[in-house]
Amino acid sequence: MKIIEGGVCAVEGILAGGSRKGKYGLGILYTGKSTATAVFTSNNIKAEPLKLTMKNLKDGKLSAIIANSGNANCFTGPEGMEDAQRMVELAAEGLSIPEDRVAVASTGVIGRKMPMNIIEPLTQKVLGNLENSPRGSRRFAEAIMTTDTFPKEFAVEFKLEDGSTARIGGVAKGSGMIAPNMATMLSFITTDVKASPSQLKEALRTAVDETFNMLIVDGDESTNDMVILAATGKSGKIDDNFQEALNLTCKELAKMIAKDGEGATKxxxxxxxxxxxxxxxxxxxxxxxxxxxxxxxxxxxxxxxxxxxxxxxxxxxxxxxxxxxxxxxxxxxxxxxxxxxxxxxxxxxxxxxxxxxxxxxxxxxxxxxxxxxxxxxxxxxxxxxxxxxxxxxxxxx
Amino acid sequence: MKIIEGGVCAVEGILAGGSRKGKYGLGILYTGKSTATAVFTSNNIKAEPLKLTMKNLKDGKLSAIIANSGNANCFTGPEGMEDAQRMVELAAEGLSIPEDRVAVASTGVIGRKMPMNIIEPLTQKVLGNLENSPRGSRRFAEAIMTTDTFPKEFAVEFKLEDGSTARIGGVAKGSGMIAPNMATMLSFITTDVKASPSQLKEALRTAVDETFNMLIVDGDESTNDMVILAATGKSGKIDDNFQEALNLTCKELAKMIAKDGEGATKxxxxxxxxxxxxxxxxxxxxxxxxxxxxxxxxxxxxxxxxxxxxxxxxxxxxxxxxxxxxxxxxxxxxxxxxxxxxxxxxxxxxxxxxxxxxxxxxxxxxxxxxxxxxxxxxxxxxxxxxxxxxxxxxxxx
Known part of the structure; x- marks a missing residue:
């Protein structure tokens, strides 16, 4: 297993980009025709984007993720759901993909109307700077930061049992309010292995239980957490080597979040x-x-x-x-x-x-x-x- | 129901006293031939004095409580148990009562040998200043303080359903490390109602569930918590009026502890x-x-x-x-x-x-x-x- 550069863009075909305006940030991740799975917060109150992402990911198909920081779009009711839906539309139109293959995520203050007048132009800007490069991944990672003091990326290359080379790349944001079962934490992970949605689900659940769910900053648990794993299927079949590499990726991202706990010195x-x-x-x-x-x-x-x-x-x-x-x-x-x-x-x-x-x-x-x-x-x-x-x-x- | 002065000594026949030396304090409460019950921490690690008090209170009979602050006598093994036993002996000898009618409590730092060279002379001193007076209760309340910034006492007088007048008095110490199910919290409550140990147990459990167990300072739970309720039986029979007065006493003491949370301003x-x-x-x-x-x-x-x-x-x-x-x-x-x-x-x-x-x-x-x-x-x-x-x-x- 070899740690490599590039974050989510270490995987071939993944495009990423991001931009910030004031306290708001917006990132887009294009994953092509990938299979995908996600783990969501266990908080009984779930933000609107989570509800929409749950629906769109039901068939295990994903082509893009749009995520913003600065506003959690939580406890915002039907209007908040319209805003989440609008973000999905913007990404789908810009990338010429079906809306139900777009996931949406938000992080920030609860109970405020989304500033769509800022989000829309930011989205257009980011749609214009997507690229498969370390810079793209970094821009995405920076766009989703809130009280984070540094962007969080990790990528690894490894051999599958069938001899083919595979990769996993990830970005995350975290900082405060992290507790068991994930809290104000977003992580997006890409890979080129071939896997069914249910295989990915099993693998992600295993990795998250040992890593993100064992991460504690202040014991509070957020309404907005999600981890998405998307697989392009361009390399070999999912196996135990993949699981090991996924565990490592989640662990390293979790450690970065712990190190960047709000106000933490140790x-x-x-x-x-x-x-x-x-x-x-x-x-x-x-x-x-x-x-x-x-x-x-x-x-x-x-x-x-x-x-x-x-x-x-x-x-x-x-x-x-x-x-x-x-x-x-x-x-x-x-x-x-x-x-x-x-x-x-x-x-x-x-x-x-x-x-x-x-x-x-x-x-x-x-x-x-x-x-x-x-x-x-x-x-x-x-x-x-x-x-x-x-x-x-x-x-x- | 009337709030009155005197803390634990508001109840006839109860003697109390206390003294401090540096960071250590020692208090003694004499309850005569009373019936008693207690609630202990649910922490799997229990301090030595708790183990001994559990044993001595099994028959529901209590004549005295000896409590110290500054050292928790926890994780101190057989030597710690000897020290707890020695405290019981000192109180029993000084008050001419059977050892198995003495409860012992400690609060302070975990894992240090008890400073018996300080505890023993303090005990002798306190045995000489026991009195049924507001001053006695106050001395006891002050002796058991650790990071507390004020002593905690409460007493109430009320009518039982049979027409007789009864009283409840209590002292407590708390401050940090308070969580559901009681944490680094000691409370000793006296009353003159007539009640069997099992009636007292039921009443105390009910009161504690709604009060001390709903008290949160920092979510940590201590190894040393206990609440003891002792009844002298000199007034009428336990009834619903008693329960109401006990709930109030526990609630008021719990509120004092919350207000005195470590570093708390609100x-x-x-x-x-x-x-x-x-x-x-x-x-x-x-x-x-x-x-x-x-x-x-x-x-x-x-x-x-x-x-x-x-x-x-x-x-x-x-x-x-x-x-x-x-x-x-x-x-x-x-x-x-x-x-x-x-x-x-x-x-x-x-x-x-x-x-x-x-x-x-x-x-x-x-x-x-x-x-x-x-x-x-x-x-x-x-x-x-x-x-x-x-x-x-x-x-x-």
């Missing part, structure tokens, strides 16, 4: 080992990564394992105090905090000194061995900082 | 009306009060109803967008944000201007009418501020 991975069940492993990892007390301790560079223990305890995972081990891992070193229930890093111990120093690094991995079974899970998160409060206290309606 | 009540089920009402109320995005909007005085809508959506409660109404209520005014799915407070509307002004008040009530059924619930919370981050980033192990 990135955290929580790895749970030897849990009694897969569910236990996941909920323990998520509870620790999502704990505001762990997140503030991370910000304060405090190896406060008591808060980690408390979060494991309330996660609901089966535990035995005397079996738990907790290890902190930094760039080039790791240190035991708890070893099989025994407190290692405390008082004047050398371990606590090292742990305090290690916590100053900007990427921290917390490894938790529950020693009650054989299941593993990872969660991705970040610290909770003054700037998170600032960004979210000042982001006005 | 208090918030979330009231959900006309939900399809009791569970739906509770989870919608909790999701909104617990949303970090709603909490930061509260801090920023931003009437961002989009975040409220998003939280209702991910709470899992049954909703219909076109039926939801949201009202903001301040001290002397209320304003519609959403009325049956229609956005009222937006753009240049007078309502949005009023809502912005109203959000500057320090007690805000968010009323959500789901119009899908007939169930109601309330949750209690506070804003998320720079100071919350500061307190928790700097609170070292």
């Amino acid at each position: 990135y955290m991975e929580v790895k749970v080992l030897n849990a009694k069940s897969q569910k236990d492993a996941k909920r323990a990892a998520r509870a620790v990564a999502g704990s505001t007390l762990v997140k503030t301790a991370l910000f304060g560079a405090d190896p406060n394992w008591g808060r980690i223990i408390a979060a494991i305890g309330y996660s609901g995972a089966a535990i035995k105090e005397e079996k738990i081990s907790i290890i902190l891992e930094g760039e080039n070193r790791k240190i035991d905090l708890i070893r099989a229930g025994e407190i290692i890093a405390s008082g004047d111990s050398e371990e606590l000194k090292i742990a305090r120093d290690l916590m100053k690094e900007d990427k921290i991995r917390i490894i938790i061995d529950l020693a009650t079974g054989e299941y593993t899970a990872k969660a991705y998160g970040c610290d909770l900082t003054y700037d998170y409060v600032k960004i979210n206290a000042e982001y006005t309606t | 208090y918030m009540e979330v009231k959900v009306l006309n939900a399809k089920s009791q569970k739906d009402a509770k989870r919608a109320a909790r999701a909104v009060a617990g949303s970090t995005l709603v909490k930061t909007a509260l801090f920023g005085a931003d009437p961002n109803w989009g975040r409220i809508i998003a939280a209702i959506g991910y709470s899992g409660a049954a909703i219909k967008e076109e039926k939801i109404s949201i009202i903001l209520e301040g001290e002397n005014r209320k304003i519609d944000l959403i009325r049956a799915g229609e956005i009222i407070a937006s753009g240049d509307s007078e309502e949005l201007k009023i809502a912005r002004d109203l959000m500057k008040e320090d007690k805000i009530r968010i009323i959500i009418d789901l119009a899908t059924g007939e169930y109601t619930a309330k949750a209690y919370g506070c804003d998320l501020t720079y100071d919350y981050v500061k307190i928790n980033a700097e609170y070292t192990t």
